[in-house]
């Protein structure tokens with residue numbers, strides 16, 4: 001077994017891996033960027049090395065710097081977590097060359113699964129069912145037209161060969177939309193993966209996203225740990241995951257488990273991996289393989305009792321898997337909610353910022369995987385995930401009630417997160433009936449009901465107002481009261497009652513973004529940018545009439561395209577942005593004046 005591992009990641013997954021290392025008696029090494037000097041994963045590690053400035057390209061993606069830190073620390077192995085370098089075959093190969101163990105599959109397996117057309121071809125040859133479509137790249141729109149006419153039909157999914165996780169994925173409902181879809185998928189493929197190659201699949205109308213966790217060792221053992229359902233997604237970002245999948249029974253589980261282990265064996269896989277697929281009317285189709293530990297691995301850990309991260313480390317050290325397929329038992333039901341710094345009511349706009357007070361839920365069946373504490377900063381530079389809240393209970397209904405209880409206990413001060421979204425969604429009939437909830441997540445009116453309360457407009461002009469909570473006792477009975485008004489100095493209360501949210505020392509004036517309503521809206525006509533980035537597209541002209549929710553601009557930040565939509569209907573009276581320009585968080589994107597008042 002290794003004695004020291006370097007974790008080439010940050011946030012909750014870095015902490016998660018360190019926990020596994022500690023239990024295995026392995027020393028831990030963190031790496032960090034200048035933005036993460038005070039981060040939890042850095043404090044937690046046995047030792048830590050600065051990589052460089054905040055941008056990932058100069059820190060968490062800088063292969064040479066990471067290898068240098070491995071050498072300085074004397075670590076024998078590197079765990080990449082997910083994201084960053086986790087599915088970078090040249091990183092795995094570079095480590096191998098330097099005599100360092102990569103905790104993950106062989107570079108050849110990463111490579112084989114990295115090209116989605118190659119993966120489809122391999123899987124088809126191995127007898128794994130794939131979504132009907134092409135296994136060869138489609139060179140031109142004319143070629144695409146021919147194949148669709150002959151075999152696939154409409155609607156059709158156009159996907160980037162270098163893609164995955166929904167990046168570079170467009171749908172053409174009919175022939176008139178094919179050019180847009182084809183060019184869009186190729187453009188995104190080129191931008192994200194440096195590969196404009198696309199392929200085609202039959203578009204399935206309302207499938208479930210069902211994925212199978214696999215583990216493989218270097219002794220020829222390949223097992224599966226059952227499936228997860230990840231159908232609740234937004235812009236291909238998973239929001240809620242659960243295990244087992246509500247639509248999968250014992251027979252189907254055995255069938256898709258076999259598909260998954262055969263897929264892994266076909267690429268000589270080792271370590272932890274996931275076969276992602278679509279389930280439609282009892283039919284299962286291979287979509288892609290994630291050659292790493294996934295965000296949502298925790299729900300599988302909860303229902304199997306197996307520590308997937310520890311198994312991955314054992315396998316990398318040459319040890320056999322600690323369990324056999326026939327010993328595996330599934331028990332109960334687990335749900336995971338991703339707690340992102342996002343405002344669901346504003347179309348899931350990123351809402352980076354600092355965490356004020358912070359308290360994690362606890363109690364039976366509750367697990368929190370986080371990498372933050374009071375005072376942590378959620379930077380717009382990295383993933384907006386603050387934490388994962390995972391619960392276990394004997395069945396889905398009770399797990400749902402437990403999740404609602406735990407969400408209620410979770411206190412993340414001063415940051416806008418998806419917690420209200422999760423609370424609302426888990427209370428719907430759609431969730432109760434185990435529907436995919438796509439209609440809800442795309443329903444703007446429903447999302448708007450999740451708006452965060454605004455602390456505003458009670459005081460006189462120019463005077464700042466805040467919302468504060470107090471506990472008071474009236475005739476010996478406790479009441480929680482909310483006071484909205486001018487800030488009260490803590491001393492002014494004369495000790496009668498103290499605000500019980502944040503201690504006075506940590507209270508601060510709201511930042512500009514909070515005063516304007518938080519994530520790109522504000523109360524008035526101004527549509528402010530919720531994030532810092534580059535204007536990729538301006539979709540309206542000055543003077544144009546827009547509907548509420550209409551696309552105004554696309555802003556690229558961290559290679560993600562963020563659609564900025566009109567926060568109200570009206571006429572674009574000012575548009576101080578241009579394609580290629582940089583915008584800061586809070587900058588005006590457009591001013592939308594009302595037409596009738």
Ligand code: MV4
Pocket residue numbers: 131157164165166169201202203204205206207208209230231232233236237278436
């Ligand atoms: C699809 C699809 C329909 N037909 N492919 C790909 C990445 C993953 N994030 C979702 N993906 C989809 N691929 C074909 N040929 C529909 C989706 C999809 C989806 C699937 C199941 C549950 C929720 C979904 C939400 C968006 C897209």
